Amino acid sequence: xxxxxxxxxxxxxxxxxxxxxxxxxxxxxxxxxxxxxxxxxxxxxxxxxxxxxxxxxxxxxxxxxxxxxxxxxxxxxxxxxxxxxxxxxxxxxxxxxxxxxxxxxxxxxxxxxxxxxxxxxxxxxxxxxxxxxxxxxxxxxxxxxxxxxxxxxxxxxxxxxxxxxxxxxxxxxxxxxxxxxxxxxxxxxxxxxxxxxxxxxxxxxxxxxxxxxxxxxxxxxxxxxxxxxx
Amino acid sequence: xxxxxxxxxxxxxxxxxxxxxxxxxxxxxxxxxxxxxxxxxxxxxxxxxxxxxxxxxxxxxxxxxxx
Numbered sequence: 001x002x003x004x005x006x007x008x009x010x011x012x013x014x015x016x017x018x019x020x021x022x023x024x025x026x027x028x029x030x031x032x033x034x035x036x037x038x039x040x041x042x043x044x045x046x047x048x049x050x051x052x053x054x055x056x057x058x059x060x061x062x063x064x065x066x067x068x069x070x071x072x073x074x075x076x077x078x079x080x081x082x083x084x085x086x087x088x089x090x091x092x093x094x095x096x097x098x099x100x101x102x103x104x105x106x107x108x109x110x111x112x113x114x115x116x117x118x119x120x121x122x123x124x125x126x127x128x129x130x131x132x133x134x135x136x137x138x139x140x141x142x143x144x145x146x147x148x149x150x151x152x153x154x155x156x157x158x159x160x161x162x163x164x165x166x167x168x169x170x171x172x173x174x175x176x177x178x179x180x181x182x183x184x185x186x187x188x189x190x191x192x193x194x195x196x197x198x199x200x201x202x203x204x205x206x207x208x209x210x211x212x213x214x215x216x217x218x219x220x221x222x223x224x225x226x227x228x229x230x
Numbered sequence: 231x232x233x234x235x236x237x238x239x240x241x242x243x244x245x246x247x248x249x250x251x252x253x254x255x256x257x258x259x260x261x262x263x264x265x266x267x268x269x270x271x272x273x274x275x276x277x278x279x280x281x282x283x284x285x286x287x288x289x290x291x292x293x294x295x296x297x
Contacts, residue, residue: 034270034271034274035274038271038284074283074286074287074290075287077283077286077287078280078283078284078287081279081280081283082280084277086279102279104279104282104283105279105282143275143276143277145272145275145276145277145278145281146272146278147269147272147273150275152275184275218278221277221278221279221282222278224278224282225268225272225278225281225282225285228261228264228265228268228282228285
């Protein structure tokens with residue numbers, strides 16, 4: 001049973017969810033965002049980019065599906081990194097610990113943090129995505145960098161029809177699975193789900209990389225940006 | 231004769247054009263270009279990791295252009 005420290009209790013013990021990642025297209029009179037402009041020449045690179053969310057009653061992991069071969073070059077790092085899609089995100093519901101294994105600033109890190117509650121604003125708006133009736137919820141993703149503090153809206157569509165409080169890139173804690181997530185013009189969309197896999201799902205805890213806290217990782221990033229080219 | 235002179239002028243113009251192009255590439259400061267890309271990303275609210283990766287890509291592309 002997944003509780004995640006939230007009020008939702010589901011009888012779903014394990015599952016595999018797949019997500020695609022793409023750029024939100026500009027519609028009507030909307031102004032193209034920085035992200036939309038930046039990734040415009042690389043749209044085809046997103047086509048085969050898939051992510052997998054695996055979960056059991058005690059653990060979950062979210063990562064890019066490596067069955068789709070992507071060379072480890074600078075462009076692919078940028079494409080995979082779009083919408084915070086880099087690395088392996090692991091969470092243990094019992095110990096309430098999160099790990100994010102990722103390659104950044106020329107090294108591999110294992111960023112450890114506590115499983116905290118996302119302050120969601122639940123909205124009445126609903127829409128049908130595939131066969132799932134989804135409801136809108138939103139929160140804010142805060143970035144503090146050398147240029148200032150930025151508050152990026154995160155909009156998700158979750159479905160109570162799948163009572164699993166999880167979703168892409170570590171978001172969760174809603175009364176249903178996140179079927180779609182939009183952040184900074186990047187959209188994660190569910191493409192498949194298997195709640196009755198034949199085999200028992202085994203989740204590997206990521207172990208590689210220098211173990212750091214979020215604050216330490218942040219400091220390393222700031223220093224790396226300051227030293228770029230030196 | 232006129233054709234030959236015109237041909238020589240064309241070749242000379244091509245040479246000057248290419249020389250200028252080469253000079254432009256040689257003068258490019260890839261570290262500066264990378265930092266501009268990284269700064270731009272941060273100004274748009276990117277995390278340091280995203281900005282660093284974009285700066286890295288800009289640097290490598292610039293160096294590749296320079297040959």
